[in-house]
Amino acid sequence: MAMQRVSGVRLNEINVPRLFLYHRALTALRDAGVNVVTSEALAEFCANDVTPTQIRKDLSQLGTWGRRGHGYEVSGLLEMLARLLGLDQDWRIAIVGFGYLGHALATFLSYREERFRIAALFDRAPDVVGQRWKDLTVRHVDDLEGALREQGGVDIAVLAVPAKAAQDVADRVVAAGVGAILNFVPVALHLPRRVFARNIDLAGELSILTHHLTGPE
């Protein structure tokens, strides 16, 4: 496998989820003891959500070519993708809003994704503030700035608060130095340019399904 350094590559956003798919599939393959994989086998492992051609195209854009009739070296490819995706380092995450959704996210991330470390939890409800979760205590959202300072700051804030609180919380985590936001609140946030956000819009996702179910055929 030929491979060049890819630092400096800035992928357009559309491809990143696909690279993450490859990263996840390759991790599973590596853990299963596979050393080399063809684009066909990798596509099959991604449940054919991508074609072998797409995989070869994506990877060649990153300066990586499989050897014909041989395939890609799993560990090298994994290392490159991890570096590109920022998954070769730990990230500190604050979850603001520790209801069912916040709890689900914390549990999910702590079990599955070792690079994402839950560093702080916030809520406003009296029966939630003070709860223990693993080695953390849920803090009152009014103490957000102080608590984040104590923790040495976080990289990413996950917002799972009621809609009316979302912009205020966003402003405060941004002021506290957070660089990226994963927003589950169905509210369009006004954010400074330096802060990168992803919105996960559950009803919006469902509307994509219902649009297709309604489709004119």
Add this chain to the structure above:
Amino acid sequence: MAMQRVSGVRLNEINVPRLFLYHRALTALRDAGVNVVTSEALAEFCANDVTPTQIRKDLSQLGTWGRRGHGYEVSGLLEMLARLLGLDQDWRIAIVGFGYLGHALATFLSYREERFRIAALFDRAPDVVGQRWKDLTVRHVDDLEGALREQGGVDIAVLAVPAKAAQDVADRVVAAGVGAILNFVPVALHLPRRVFARNIDLAGELSILTHHLTGPE
């Protein structure tokens, strides 16, 4: 406002989330008593996640033009978007996996989105099966087929089960006639062509953020 019938329009998938954003913004505007809105005001209401130019382009593709210096009629636009998104009718949803995430989704949808009706809940854990949630009882996932038949079927299944159970559950909801799946399980599902699925990949979303935080500038 000029408006043509848009039945028969099949939007490419990339635009649907944006149309849903407009739909949500217009719903809020209508509820606030606004009858007419310019593309500039609508963009502002979407927190400038879209530009006025993009809005005008999207809407003109649907055969809708605002009147210069006047804007779009809110109720007509809302009606058209609702029809296109399938939000002018009710949809029956089964949630499979009623842990924190399943619970969060049920709560969220039932409070916010009246068109999405939670029709059935499933889990496998003995302490969850039999729980009441609103007027539903959580059923054992082993009874999925029978329970869905009793309920008269559902349109959409939301999967929030452990990874190792995901494909089996997907096969079974598909066999039971579900036409669309919202999949929160980080597993690539093998599905027949007629079934449309959206995957919400939490770790994948975070990796988009970490890719940007890592970025080479």
